[in-house]
Amino acid sequence: MITVYCIIVIFFICSAGHAKYLPKNSEICQQVLGNELLSEISSYKNVKEEIFKYVTEGNFKGKTYNELAKFVDKFGARPSGSEILEDSIDYMIQLTRDEGINDISTEELEVPHWVRGNEVITMLKPRVKNIDLLGLGRSVSTPEDGITAEVIVFSNFEKLEATPIDDIKGKIVLYDPPFTTYGETVIYRLRGATKAAEKGALAALVRSITPFSINSPHTGSQTYDGNITKIPTAAITLEDTDLIRRLYNRGETVVLNIKMSSSYDTKISRNTIIDLKGIEKPEKLVIVSGHIDSWDVGQGAMDDGGGLFISWAAPVILKNMNLRPKRTIRSIFWTAEELGLIGAYAYEEKHRNESSNINFIMESDEGTFAPLGLAVAGNQEARCIIGEILNLFTSVNASTLVEDDSPGSDINIIIQTGVPGASLHNANERYFWFHHTAGDTMNVEDLKELDLCAAFWTAVAYIIADLSVDIPRYIK
């Protein structure tokens, strides 16, 4: 199971790099969209403006930010399998009930429960220095006295493969790939331990997957292949990686002592499902979503508190505004995303036979900075309709359609079954600076940007859910 997750995740992340922007008013779209549909879509301009007014100037102004702050300040990090995560799920349910929405259900599933213990790395040679680290998800512990060994540095897997086992055996492998894109670089975090263990390494370290650092280690998921010895694995900072590489390249022997402890079992968690029932086709779903679990450092405000709260806000805003679309707006709070999209896999499996009812599925899990548009998966006709809807958001600079066959994280599992969907495209240039660090806190979030995201997310979902036509799955 775990291997399967990993491959899909890698596929998603890599393919995200190849997203294209759909040319506006393309000839294809002019053919696909008849005058009637064009006219219908443009008729939503007023409702879109009402939603923006209510969220950015009216009673909802600042509410997304303030509720998110109260939530993350109360619970902090919400790792998969923790009691805190379950308490935070209960809190979100109550928060939703407090808004007068009671069509709420939860679905239980088994989730990984990896708990970080003490983690210390000390450089012993050529001089004594503390090396900041964050163990990677599922990493095994070291012996109590730690692992003391020489470091060997590789900038890619090809160089590791080309090196004789005897040169690696008994050493600590450090991967120092320069950051290019997340998709290209994260494979060293995901697969580094297994690849190093195959060569007899005692532990594997990886340069944190980020373009920028203030000595900030970035944790994240990794998986062990079944047959290979499980070795301890952690991310260290750009700064310490580059220091070790410079020493190593000067011919110095670098010796580290790595002490890491952790525990691993499974627990029961829940996906949370909130429905604002459609008035004409309640069985048809437009899903908005984010994940409620986070890494165990920081507050999980950016990853994915922002996505969680704009998806919580969508049905609340529509209910408060007495806007009931034809189809049902379903808000899902995925659980246990960080350790392998566990909640999303469970949902897809459980709801597979109703999958044809999903008209469109959306997730925000790449930041809630200023909204720019959507990254859309679907056939050409679907993208033309979504593109035309996005044209309504030109005045708020959120009309860009990025063609992306694998948008989102959790929702990509459902999208790969043929369901059209989208993730929030936003001004997230600094996203990976904070991603999976102790710096993922409310300080990354901005009240006005969250209002814009909530308004955009709600308006898009409403329009799609209310259109006379379904978002098509195949070219007609």
Next chain:
Amino acid sequence: MITVYCIIVIFFICSAGHAKYLPKNSEICQQVLGNELLSEISSYKNVKEEIFKYVTEGNFKGKTYNELAKFVDKFGARPSGSEILEDSIDYMIQLTRDEGINDISTEELEVPHWVRGNEVITMLKPRVKNIDLLGLGRSVSTPEDGITAEVIVFSNFEKLEATPIDDIKGKIVLYDPPFTTYGETVIYRLRGATKAAEKGALAALVRSITPFSINSPHTGSQTYDGNITKIPTAAITLEDTDLIRRLYNRGETVVLNIKMSSSYDTKISRNTIIDLKGIEKPEKLVIVSGHIDSWDVGQGAMDDGGGLFISWAAPVILKNMNLRPKRTIRSIFWTAEELGLIGAYAYEEKHRNESSNINFIMESDEGTFAPLGLAVAGNQEARCIIGEILNLFTSVNASTLVEDDSPGSDINIIIQTGVPGASLHNANERYFWFHHTAGDTMNVEDLKELDLCAAFWTAVAYIIADLSVDIPRYIK
């Protein structure tokens, strides 16, 4: 003595905010500079270009960065009073001798030796959370079990002053001033403990003095007033400060346990003086300088490794190029800057009676990013001459003259006695992101920018040292 340092430091930092840019080709300068001097200055164009060619394309290319990297990688942080600092001074002396420069002397002085021990802050209420911190220089220790108390938050000293002692007594004061400029904000780090102790607080915490953070605490100096109880004091991150303030503003009782230990005594350290003797007026000095000590976190690569190495490079480059100016180029590596400009005070006192020989004094201690020009203290005539010299650097975008009556850190002590001087004006918008953090490493430095800084620094010093006229101290 300590109080005196502090007042001067505050003065310097605050006044830096009022620097002005000198209008180019001002009428005043046209009157001050006669045709002969204008022509003389413009004749240095060729030598300036030769220096840039040698440093950015020739044999010296990359040398400043690479030598800095070897230095900071070997020693790491070099705090005042440490053996590492003394070893690093010996290393710099040998590095200079290896370049064939032997006119080197050191001057001993007593310096503070404050050593950070274990530091842990735990938020106990409203929930348990680790709070990252860095104790401030000279902070006393807490009792072994720490100080457990409620937090009271102040955004400025006025609000602290206006609060009855009974509301503060027995509590932990947290200052959360929003970052505006370093000069305006740093007073809460420098004076926060004393002000809080006057009101009976048990400890004082301050929001790190930075506009940006990835959960990064920033250490720095502070001083206790003689008659006030010395209370433990530390900086915490923007993120944790803002979390505590939000909780506090919601009416929650925030309780912290602060455990800090440290030791404090004095040691002997040295200022290092390297002379490239002038051929006509060897007694006249143009001083280039940086400080060799650093805070005890990070590598001190930016603060002030870069300034140290471009000031080391200046005489080396001139010697290698067989360029001997009329006056002596003196390179000074100040010691113990971080705990109150201790080395610079000692130098000024020891050399007071030769002060009239200092023609111009320069320091780089605000980053060695792309050079933009100089921040210059001096009378109008002095600024006109320096401004005209800077016009030679238009092609490398380093011709800006910032009027600054208190440039630099160490050198400001001598400048306040009437000596004209300047600090490096550079593209240091991100300087305070890394300042006094574990992120002050080689990753902040850039090979090409360091080459440009070294070339600029050397060429400016050479031209000033070789001019037919002294830089004037008073309006004629």
